[in-house]
Amino acid sequence: MTGGRDELDRARRQAEALAEQVKLLLKTEQRLSATQRALEEQVRRIEIVNELSLSTARSGDAAHVLDRALASLLTAFPHELAVAFVRGDAGLSPTAARDSAGPTSIVNAAPAVSPDLVPSAPLTADDSGAWLAAVDRSLGTATIDPRAPRRVLVLPIGDGAAVLVACTLGAPPSHARPLPGDEDRPFLELLARHMSVALEAVVLRRRTLESETLFQTGFAHASTGMCIVGFDGRLKRANAALCNMLGYGDEELIGLPVAAITHPVDRERSEEVMRRRDPEPAHLELEKRCLRKDGTSFWARVAASRVDPTPHREGYWFAQITDVTARRTLEETERMAIVGRLAAGVAHEINNPLTYVLFELESLERAGLRERAARSVENALAGSKRIARIVRDLKTFARHGDDDTVEAVDLSRVIEVVLAMCNAEIRHRAHVELELEPGTFVRATEARIAQVLLNLVINAAHAIGDGDVKRDTISVRTLVDDADAVVTVSDTGVGIPPEDQRRIFEPFFTTKAPGVGSGLGLSISASIVESYGGSLTVASEVGKGSTFTLRLPRWLAAERVQSPIGQPAFARPGIRLLLVDDEPMVLRALAMMLQPEFDVVTAGGAAAARAELSHDARFDAVVCDLMMPGESGMELFEWLRASRPEVAARTIFVTGGAFTKRAQELVARVENPVLEKPIDLAKLRDAVANVLQGKRRRSAS
Incomplete structure (x- = not known):
């Protein structure tokens, strides 16, 4: 008997232990189910936010963005009505609305709520008379029994620039998800942040579009010539005024290098300016001669601003061109x-x-x-x-x-x-x-x-x-x-x-x-x-x-x-000079003046100088008149540069002051000294000393 009773006690204890294990398993299963439901809810909310972001990413319409936000709010929480209010000068006015079936019409778009009522954080309440009245007034739902249970969710966007209001028309069914509570506030705040960014993007896109439209209109119809030039020196865009100024059709200028519309004399200066990439100045002005399509030229004032490149855009110059020939x-x-x-x-x-x-x-x-x-x-x-x-x-x-x-x-x-x-x-x-x-x-x-x-x-x-x-x-x-x-x-x-x-x-x-x-x-x-x-x-x-x-x-x-640099040394005797001038009287007078200090050989013109140099090029320096009839000093100099560059480097130009354009360009391009008649002996002595010492500094009298 005793043995049977022990067996029964043991069996009872095992049954009780098994029952405890079953209870524990049930509790664990319940916790797992709750965790799974919470995870599923989090995934669902992430999908809601993701869908909201995708649907508003490129939208330029604030009403569309607000409608998608209302849809997301109603998907996340079981409300029957939702209205978006946007702040204006007179208060908050309804802009978009939805019910359980989809978008619905706004009956009264007048301002319905004072900005003072906008909460600083998401608000869930059993009754909020001002917001419910605003929804009723906006949608024409005032016939709904006011005694019916009503709950309201108020979600401020950004700094109160917009407010989403969702409300129920009665008690939620037992199977519905619970209405928002404190645990839902992080999600609501995340939703509000996404909405704020989307609305700011709409405003930014609208302003960008307005700015672009304004620029395009001003660019196209401006009376001043305007163009956009790439850093490669080619025109990317040109307005009608510039086309008319230069005599080109609307599309003919596109792709042309700036050099094609710049006078040859000014091309080097113009290209040097455009090559600048220093931080300052980002804006520059210059006057130059522009070439029309028919080959004629006119003076223009160019005001250009550099737009530096970004990872998403090439750099360019924006230039305004004004014809200043009359001035x-x-x-x-x-x-x-x-x-x-x-x-x-x-x-x-x-x-x-x-x-x-x-x-x-x-x-x-x-x-x-x-x-x-x-x-x-x-x-x-x-x-x-x-x-x-x-x-x-x-x-x-x-x-x-x-x-x-x-x-x-x-x-x-x-x-x-x-x-x-x-x-x-x-x-x-x-x-x-x-x-x-x-x-x-x-x-x-x-x-x-x-x-x-x-x-x-x-x-x-x-x-x-x-x-x-x-x-x-x-x-x-x-x-x-x-x-x-x-x-x-x-x-x-x-x-x-x-x-x-x-x-x-x-x-x-x-x-x-x-x-x-x-x-x-x-x-x-x-x-x-x-x-x-x-x-x-x-x-x-x-x-x-x-x-x-x-x-x-x-x-x-x-x-x-301009600081004094001291007199150049000039002590070597027997310096041999070749004097070149087409005026016999000038040549004779110059030779008489120089012969006490130099070994002077004279040549009555460029042809005679070329013959002398071909026979004997052992001259320390050449003093040559720049402007001579027939073969000029410029042509003699070019011959020297090609055949005797070391003598060309020691050539000193002399001029009476009557420069041609070609002479001006040559003098600007090379570094040889230039002396003006009547020649000062001291300045000639200095010029000879400088070229002999390899100093190519220009020394104008």
Whole structure:
């Protein structure tokens, strides 16, 4: 009996243990099922977010994006109605709506909710009167029994720019998924972030499209020529204005290199500018000659901005081209008018020294080179040097109209030239006070700066009129002001009324009497100064006079270049020179001047020089006139470069100043020294020393 009872107890314990294991298995299965359901729900939500992202990725319509967001919200949670509200100036207005069947119509699109009611985080509540009323008003659902259980989900997007509102119309069925709770907040916030990004992308795409449309419209219909040029130097796009300007059809310009529409003289400069890849400047301006399809040319101002490449886009230049031929013609006309006004004074200045040069030379002839010879020669030389100085100064204003070479310009030196040329215009009106400070180098074209300063000085003289030389003053000063070189031109003339000062730089405005001024001088002067990054201003008081202030950026590099470098060594005797000139008198005089120091051989023209060099090329240097009839010095130089490059490297050019375009281009291209007639012996000596030492620095007189 005892044994049977033990067996029963053991069996009971085993059954109880088995029951516990079954309970444990059931609990484990329940946990696994709950975990599986949670994972399935997470996967489903990920799929909802993924579907939302894909469906809105390229959408440009905010209403479509909001509709897809409502669909995602209703898929995730069992609501029957959902409305999207967008914030505007008057409040939040309904923009899209859905029910369980799909998109539904908005009956009333008027603002329905105050922005103050937008929560900062997702909100789930059994009752939210303002939001439910807004849904009813928007969809016309006010007939629904207000006593029915209602729940609302409010999901703010971004900073409240939009709000999604979903609501039930009754208690959810027992088999439905539970409505959102605190555990759902991370998912709702993720959904809101995706929606915010999608809406921002819509706004960005719309603005980009508007900007592109605006650019395309402006580009196509602008009156200024516009084009896009790749970094390879070829045109990618061109507007109608540029096509008309150049005489090409709409598609003919595309693919053409910029060189094809640029005058040969300006191509190298234009291409050098386009090759720049420095961080600064990303914007540049230049004036150059453009070629039309028919081969004619015109002056154009090119303003270009560089657009650097990105991983998704090639870099390019965006350029605006303006025809400035008329403006340059006006400038040239004004410059010639100024030179014309100076003609009488220049003739006077030249005739005076010529008179006593001739007188002294005649005295030499009569005296038979006796007691007055030394003094007469001294006076004749002084007069000749004065003539040479006047002619040299005059050439500052007589540069070729197309020569816009930018170089180091010393404002103080140009002022001295201008005052010398204006002497006949000034000396009967006022005395001149001059204060010049060193270090006033600027980067510009000397002839243009001289034109500006000449205009200012002549205007000052005209403002004084028939003045009192002892009392009236024209003051010209240069000074250095940090990074700027400054010139002031002051007069004690009649002054300019305030109402005229506001218009003084306008084209064709003048305060002078009819026939005295064109009204273009100051306008053109201001334009020239501004083209070099400077400014021209005026301060004036009626009855006391005026002061014009010219301000230009200093060119510090030029000041370093202009620093004294010392006289080159010149001690080697027996230096052999070949002199080439077509004028026998000039050749003989030059040889007589040089023979005490050099072993001189002369050649009366390029052909004679070529024969001499073919027979014996052992010359230390060649001094050659650039402009000769028949075979010119340029052609002789090209022959030397091809056959005797070492002699070409030691060639010194001489010119009387009458440059052709070809001569200008040659001088700009090579580094050989250039001397101007009448030749200064010291400068020739320095030039010879430099070429013998291999210094190819240009040394203009």
